[in-house]
Amino acid sequence: MTDGFEFTRDGEVARLTFARPEKMNAITYGMWSAIPDVVAEVEADPALKVLVLTGAGKHFSAGADISEFRDLRSTADGAATYDKAVDGAVAALTSMRKPSVAMIQGNCIGGGCQLSVACDFRFASEDARFGITPAKLGIVFHFDSTRLLVSLVGPANAKYLLLSGELIDAVRAREIGLVNDLHAAEGLTAATAAFVDTLCSRSQASIRGMNRIIEKIVAGQRTPDDEVDAIRLTALHGEDYAEGVDAFLNRRPPKFTHR
Incomplete structure (x- = not known):
């Protein structure tokens, strides 16, 4: 498994954990690139019914690892290669037949929010924060991810998130449809597991x-x-x-x- 991930199985449920808590689970190029293979493995395993994405420690993910950008996105060709990996990760999640569930605590920002939107469901703790911040970096957000965001929260809310780059709290995220449900931090795992069990029973x-x-x-x-x-x-x-x-x-x- 790629550095920065932990992939585990528990009966009918697969779990992909962003495991860089010292970096607030920032997503490296290698992690973006590995997601399609993880999805393919889940899809191909008849024993697995659901994929859960979550983060180690206090956060889901603070987004892409910006420290890589000077080396990997310093040229047009480099940016195109990097973006191809991001697009591949999003496409893999959105094209899954088996359902995917993002279990979100703490920061869910930038690329982390992008991946959560690509999942079928999002369950969050009440202390979670959300934002998509390309306008803070001079980047234009990916087309397919923009389409997914607009379909989820509507064009007005998508414009607020993308054009301002401002963060919103979990209550606001629930109001605009960015997350399915909120739970106290101590109850998030159990609530998500109960919903996953429901999916497995259908x-x-x-x-x-x-x-x-x-x-x-x-x-x-x-x-x-x-x-x-x-x-x-x-x-x-x-x-x-x-x-x-x-x-x-x-x-x-x-x-x-x-x-």
């Missing part, structure tokens, strides 16, 4: 199919295509559909088998 055929359709809608697709039709038809003929209907009619919890 039909994985349904979850992965709907996650793909939502991804297509966010990307701008307005009508179903052959892939959408195939996803829905495959589910209709799948074991999970038969089990779900039978469980509902017999008033029992379903036991889905699709992995």
Whole structure:
């Protein structure tokens, strides 16, 4: 595993932890570059159903490691190479069929916030702070990440975050839809775990199919295509559909088998 990460498995749940607490979990070029491989590993492992992203210590992530920029982003070619790694990490998370959950404490700023937005869900502690700060560095934010942010919080709130570079607290982040829910710091892990357990108990055929359709809608697709039709038809003929209907009619919890 790349320096700066810890990757663990706990039953059906994978956890990717930013593990540079002395740097507030700043994300290095190597870490950006490694995220697609982590995602591919989770997607390929039939025993895993959910990926959780979090940070070691007091913070989720303070963003990209700016100390690398003079060496890695000092030229146009260097910046393009660096940005390709960032775009690859975001694309890997947003294209996951299996759900991803960001569990956020402390600072979630810059690239850290960018990765949290690329996840399907965001649960935060009440002391968390959020911001996306390219305007403080003379950088124009990535197109796909901007699109994701606009789809999540709307254009007005996206402009506030991007153009001002100001930080907002967890309550405001919840109000604008940047996070799904807030919890006291001491209860964040348990609350996130409970939601992850709920995801694991649902039909994985349904979850992965709907996650793909939502991804297509966010990307701008307005009508179903052959892939959408195939996803829905495959589910209709799948074991999970038969089990779900039978469980509902017999008033029992379903036991889905699709992995």
